[in-house]
Amino acid sequence: MKLLAIDSSATAASAALLEDGVLRGEFFINTKLTHSQTLMPMVDALLKNTCIPIKDIDLFAVAAGPGSFTGVRIGVAAVKGMAMAQGKPCVSVSTLEAMAYTACCFDGLVCAVMDARCNQVYNALFQVEKGRMIRLTPDRALSIAELAKELSGYQQPIFLVGDGADLCYNHYTGPIPGIRLVPAHVRFQHASGVGAAAYILAKEGKTLSPAQLMPVYLRLPQAERELKKKKEGKQ
Amino acid sequence: MRRICSHSPAETEAIGERLAGALQGNEVLALYGGMGMGKTAFVRGLARGLGVRGEVSSPTFALVHEYQGRVPLYHFDMYRVGSWDDLYSTGFFDYLDCGAVLVIEWSENIEAALPDGVIRITLEKGDGEQERTLTIEGMEADETFGN
Structure with missing residues (x-):
């Protein structure tokens, strides 16, 4: 095909x-x-x-x-x-979802974020498990503060992708220990x-x-x- | 802040043309003022100052007109924009930070969406029928009129 x-x-x-x-x-x-x-x-x-x-x-x-x-x-x-x-x-x-596929290689949570201005992001969460990607949430728009609340519930590495990734990373390191920023060439x-x-x-x-x-x-x-x-x- | 008096549409154009000399790209010029205050005349002059050839008209229906000068010039008219969704659908946010000059008529309608560092130009009626006062904020005094 x-x-x-x-x-x-x-x-x-x-x-x-x-x-x-x-x-x-x-x-x-x-x-x-x-x-x-x-x-x-x-x-x-x-x-x-x-x-x-x-x-x-x-x-x-x-x-x-x-x-x-x-x-x-x-x-x-x-x-x-x-x-x-x-x-x-x-x-x-x-x-x-497309950016999650580009980045997903390690087991963990992929958090795809696109900057939507005024501290808001377009976001979806995906679980990567043994090479399979499972969507956890629909695509949604929310504040980075609300997203932080959701992410603090997860006890595993969280991989940030998208043009909103570094904005979120700067806010989340510290409060969310599992947070990771995926390298630029696959972000x-x-x-x-x-x-x-x-x-x-x-x-x-x-x-x-x-x-x-x-x-x-x-x-x-x-x-x-x-x-x-x-x-x-x-x- | 700088105040300039204009006595005719031609003078308003000339002010726009001189101001263009100070622009390098990525500036956002927010124009304020009611109908007939000379906003489009100002943009006409600005465009000429940026080397744009051809007619400049108010983009009330198209929402945005694109011109090519020594840098691209995007001329917006927010008269018909009533909400964030409306604004998003003009593609406004896609034009920021692309090296172009943005000039916006009816900026009153999108106040909350204007970026940091915006240059505000208010056009108001002066003493005489044809007189207008232009107030320019957000440009350094010596920058206002280029060389």
């Missing part, structure tokens, strides 16, 4: 091609160039360099959120378009992680038609907070 996976959920963009779970090729770019400039040339180069024509791709996968509003949309739109043109199914992968989401997660989801029958594929945005608790400037002079 040949799978094309894409991630453009943050400032980096990547594309990966997997065949029966084996990574055949991957491109990754993390510069100031926009995804609309880098993504399709990467996909094109990937297919050319692996000598796999697009018509041979069985499944298209994407990190569908959480993440940057425009980045997620670009990835989802690209996958929707390609899958629709080829008449093939899609897999919607959580960005948090962030990559298309290969999207592909690894998608491969398993596909085997479980969790595919979608291109028409069904949508961006997934998590609503922040701070959305209740006042955004506008107060009319009467106030700090």
Whole structure:
């Protein structure tokens, strides 16, 4: 089974091609160039360099959120378009799950965190056990303080991944002794992680038609907070 | 803080153009002021000062207009933005820290989301019909007008 996976959920963009779970090729770019400039040339180069024509791709996968509003949309739109043109199914992968797959190697808890501003994070928790990854929570948005309360209940190493990892690490070392920061080269989401997660989801029958594929945005608790400037002079 | 008086839209443009000389990228300029105070005129001048060619208009419907000058310029209009969800869906947060200059009209609507180090420019009616007072906060006095 040949799978094309894409991630453009943050400032980096990547594309990966997997065949029966084996990574055949991957491109990754993390510069100031926009995804609309880098993504399709990467996909094109990937297919050319692996000598796999697009018509041979069985499944298209994407990190569908959480993440940057425009980045997620670009990835989802690209996958929707390609899958629709080829008449093939899609897999919607959580960005948090994709980064957990990139990092998970040791038994323990993987805590995927993406910075959502104002001391809030997008988060999910995964248990890694003998090479298997088990999701413990749905993707959610919460404050780093609330997350700390939950994590203090776990008596095992806790591996932080994602762009919110160092923010959390600075708050949690001390109060949470098991906390670990995963090294930078495996800390962030990559298309290969999207592909690894998608491969398993596909085997479980969790595919979608291109028409069904949508961006997934998590609503922040701070959305209740006042955004506008107060009319009467106030700090 | 610095106060400047403008006697016409052309003067407001010229003020924007001179201020552009001090910008290097990553600055966020928050404009405050009601309709007709000259916010778009100011941005027109700012864009010219950054070497942007072509027409500059208010992005009330598009929410953001992108221009290419010596650095990218992103021109926002938050008039229609009413909530954090609205703001998120403009992609505003994706534009911060990317080396571009951001200039925002109707910043009153997104006060709580403005980053640290924001430059605030308030445009108010002056004494005469065409007169406006521009108050600039957040720039060093000697930086305000470049060289």
